[in-house]
Amino acid sequence: MKISEKLKEMGIMLPSKKPGGVYKPVVQVGRELYVSGQGCAVGGKPAFQGKVGAECTLEDGKTAARICAINALGALADYLGDIDKVDCIVKTLAFVNSTPDFSQQHLVANGCSEFLRDLFGEEKGVGARSAIGVAQLPGNIPVEIEFVFEAKV
Amino acid sequence: MKISEKLKEMGIMLPSKKPGGVYKPVVQVGRELYVSGQGCAVGGKPAFQGKVGAECTLEDGKTAARICAINALGALADYLGDIDKVDCIVKTLAFVNSTPDFSQQHLVANGCSEFLRDLFGEEKGVGARSAIGVAQLPGNIPVEIEFVFEAKV
């Protein structure tokens, strides 16, 4: 099944968004698609704010990470004109706005990784990954994730 | 206008620097130029020290981010022998030494991004970007930025 069809089946509409600063949402080099750090905005407003371990729970963080992935796909669909031109995920780097004691950044990142795996399948939807706890993020969001995808030939 | 001429017009001399540790300032793979994390040193000393939100203001951070970009171009000129061999910026990852409450890392990063845009132009000078708040940086500098540029064929 095509990614676009699977998204429809999941009831997910990809958002379209103008960059809010001096950057491009996606830059392509060869087949590699570098996607700028994505936050958890829905309809122009952050779905969550605050640190995981304080204002946000682990579950909030996982949900925020899933939204980051959906926003990344939205940026790719805008750039490529068609989400079905994406072949696979290469890597993700997940930044979790963490209290000094919260140490389950990998479980937060799973919110993004499980979604991409369910959408693209085990082979093409699971990439390399790092997950770290950061001191703060723009707009006090709980999660920001940057991605490298690969385009189909 | 060539980048080297535009830099002269802007009154900017690119610095030449030996790496201060076990790393190479630039590594090339194909046309991609990976630039090591650059700090805000000027003439061998950090232009700013401390966290943005405490010892450093947003404006200090923006200025420091601009210096990081100039230091990156210095490293590229050393590596390539000629800054005009750089074609465009691919991506930046901006680390802002932040208090737990400072959440305008994207505005700090603009100090770097606006400079590169003004120098290379909107098409080639704006790349993908992530900006995050970190707990500390080497030497207590307020900003460190790593870059991927692309070389001309």
Place this chain on the structure above:
Amino acid sequence: MKISEKLKEMGIMLPSKKPGGVYKPVVQVGRELYVSGQGCAVGGKPAFQGKVGAECTLEDGKTAARICAINALGALADYLGDIDKVDCIVKTLAFVNSTPDFSQQHLVANGCSEFLRDLFGEEKGVGARSAIGVAQLPGNIPVEIEFVFEAKV
């Protein structure tokens, strides 16, 4: 001398590990090998826990960073079937779980960089690098490092 022989000479056995989450340890694009963020586990347990500057000393951090590098080589050997298929290191991004005051992340990262330099030699064993202080890491480990290596043709 081959890398596999040099490792034997150094008395280092590369570990084999299943990924502990929804990610692949290594993803290859062309000749580039993206290695997921590696921690300092030895035999399934973290060799160190806590922040550098508090529970962990600089020396602990350096040792942890060296273990991250060994774990990365283990992941590469699993993926490629033979560690001698690795040509060189391209870049590392070192995340150091830091107190707000610890500012020697570059020296912690040297624990990884010096090991790779000693193993692969100055030309192929030294890459681009960034080192930053983060607020926390998965499992409260002191160091996590992500890598890009290059495979032989």
